[in-house]
Amino acid sequence: MIRKLAGLLWFAALTTLCTGQSEAELKALPAAPDPQGSVHSEPPTGWSQPPSPYLPNSSGPTVRSRVRLTLQEAKALVMRNNPQITAARLQALASQQVVRETRSSYWPTATANMTAVDSQTNSRITAGALNNPIIFERAAAGASVSQLITDFGRTKNLVASASLSAKAENQNALATREQVLLAVDQAFYGVLQAQAVLHVADETVANRQVVVDQVQALAKSALKSDLDLSFAQVNLAQAKLLLLDARNNEKGAQAALAALLGYVTPQEFDVVDEPATTGGPPANLDELIQQAVNARPELQAINFQYQSAEKLKTAERDSLLPTISALGAVGGTPVRDYHLSPWYGAVGVDMEIPVFNGFLFSARAKEAELRAQVVEQRLVDLRNTIARDVRTSWLNANNAYDRLDVTNQLLKQANLALDLAQTRYKLGLSSIVELSQAQLQQTQAEITQSQAGYEYRLSLAVLRYQTSGL
Numbered sequence: 015m016i017r018k019l020a021g022l023l024w025f026a027a028l029t030t031l032c033t034g035q036s037e038a039e040l041k042a043l044p045a046a047p048d049p050q051g052s053v054h055s056e057p058p059t060g061w062s063q064p065p066s067p068y069l070p071n072s073s074g075p076t077v078r079s080r081v082r083l084t085l086q087e088a089k090a091l092v093m094r095n096n097p098q099i100t101a102a103r104l105q106a107l108a109s110q111q112v113v114r115e116t117r118s119s120y121w122p123t124a125t126a127n128m129t130a131v132d133s134q135t136n137s138r139i140t141a142g143a144l145n146n147p148i149i150f151e152r153a154a155a156g157a158s159v160s161q162l163i164t165d166f167g168r169t170k171n172l173v174a175s176a177s178l179s180a181k182a183e184n185q186n187a188l189a190t191r192e193q194v195l196l197a198v199d200q201a202f203y204g205v206l207q208a209q210a211v212l213h214v215a216d217e218t219v220a221n222r223q224v225v226v227d228q229v230q231a232l233a234k235s236a237l238k239s240d241l242d243l244s245f246a247q248v249n250l251a252q253a254k255l256l257l258l259d260a261r262n263n264e265k266g267a268q269a270a271l272a273a274l275l276g277y278v279t280p281q282e283f284d285v286v287d288e289p290a291t292t293g294g295p296p297a298n299l300d301e302l303i304q305q306a307v308n309a310r311p312e313l314q315a316i317n318f319q320y321q322s323a324e325k326l327k328t329a330e331r332d333s334l335l336p337t338i339s340a341l342g343a344v345g346g347t348p349v350r351d352y353h354l355s356p357w358y359g360a361v362g363v364d365m366e367i368p369v370f371n372g373f374l375f376s377a378r379a380k381e382a383e384l385r386a387q388v389v390e391q392r393l394v395d396l397r398n399t400i401a402r403d404v405r406t407s408w409l410n411a412n413n414a415y416d417r418l419d420v421t422n423q424l425l426k427q428a429n430l431a432l433d434l435a436q437t438r439y440k441l442g443l444s445s446i447v448e449l450s451q452a453q454l455q456q457t458q459a460e461i462t463q464s465q466a467g468y469e470y471r472l473s474l475a476v477l478r479y480q481t482s483g484l
Contacts (some may be wrong), residue, residue, distance in 0.1 A: 081281065083285055102186060105183055109180040116169075122160065126155070134149070152351065154349075157343070159343075161339060162339050172325075175325035178321045178322035182314075182315045189315060195479075209264055210465065211461055222250040225250075225453075230243055242445075299405060302477075303404050310480075313400060327382040336367045338363065341360075344358070404481060407480045408477060410476070414473040417469070421462050422463060432456040435449045
């Protein structure tokens with residue numbers, strides 16, 4: 015009994031030592047690197063940082079103040095706070111750990127063992143296996159080590175497949191960032207468009223109120239009819255409806271931008287307009303398509319996925335090959351039968367040769383081959399889709415550029431027509447219907463002209479996204 019107690023105490027001390035070493039080794043493991051091409055954006059030089067949005071689990075106060083915001087500031091803010099970008103970055107980091115997991119097969123595997131046995135005298139295991147070893151009363155501890163010598167390329171291909179998958183996740187993270195940045199452009203220009211329309215609506219209400227006041231004064235003097243006053247009041251009511259819609263659209267655009275930037279509570283921005291773009295879109299469409307094929311992260315990601323699938327196919331085929339490993343074991347037996355030595359140790363080499371497992375390996379190899387073909391077809395489809403998207407965005411950019419001159423001419427002619435209609439109406443040479451029509455056309459032309467510039471900028475942003483990224 016004393017020998018057993020001494021052996022158990024010795025095992026407890028050895029267990030504590032092994033546990034402490036394991037924790038120290040875990041803490042010493044290197045951290046995974048950041049994904050290639052991941053974005054840790056810093057604010058531009060000379061930039062006044064807007065207040066950070068408070069996320070749902072934050073205890074900070076509710077953000078209510080109006081924030082001055084430029085497009086570059088919005089992009090810097092969204093890259094720090096947008097959960098889609100953060101999630102894609104974390105997914106890329108997780109894929110780096112898969113590479114480490116797969117590469118761990120190259121390293122030795124060491125295991126510590128502690129065993130204490132109290133057995134029936136002169137008993138043997140006689141069921142459950144082909145051998146019947148005798149069971150000795152003992153208490154022992156030791157360690158075993160195994161090291162892969164070669165599996166004829168299977169582990170190498172598995173590591174290559176995991177590395178390529180990690181590269182694909184990095185490209186997916188970049189693609190997510192580009193998509194969110196494009197959404198920022200759309201939301202930012204949407205706010206500018208809504209504010210431009212709101213400004214036009216404000217001016218329209220003010221101008222038509224002036225007309226109503228003038229016609230009302232003339233109607234009181236019997237110089238204009240009540241019908242003219244009714245038409246003028248109808249035009250004023252239409253302008254007020256336009257103003258209500260414009261205000262609602264402006265608030266909706268503000269809410270969309272705030273949500274994209276990570277604000278949970280309502281937040282309004284004083285968006286700062288940039289100088290208008292004067293140059294036209296690029297002329298060579300074929301160069302843009304080739305640039306997109308070379309630069310689009312979505313295409314790079316699926317290309318890496320195809321290469322990863324090819325490596326996995328080779329690895330599954332190599333499962334049919336033998337695996338050779340070196341084995342070693344050493345330990346001590348302080349509590350033992352007199353037939354046993356106080357120490358034990360052994361080394362050896364093991365070759366594992368797959369013979370038959372119900373066609374498992376061949377089925378896995380065929381599955382990997384078919385999945386590689388699926389990814390190859392997706393790669394071809396995505397390349398065609400990107401070429402179509404570049405062509406469409408290029409046509410839209412050219413159309414938006416051509417609309418700039420047309421809308422400017424439209425506004426110029428509408429202003430001229432309104433001036434003439436007002437002059438003719440004051441001189442009594444035309445009816446209120448002609449003036450109302452001219453006012454409506456001038457309002458529509460002003461709205462169209464104010465929107466055209468932002469539509470062209472947005473079309474250029476979409477074209478940049480489709481080709482080289484934002």
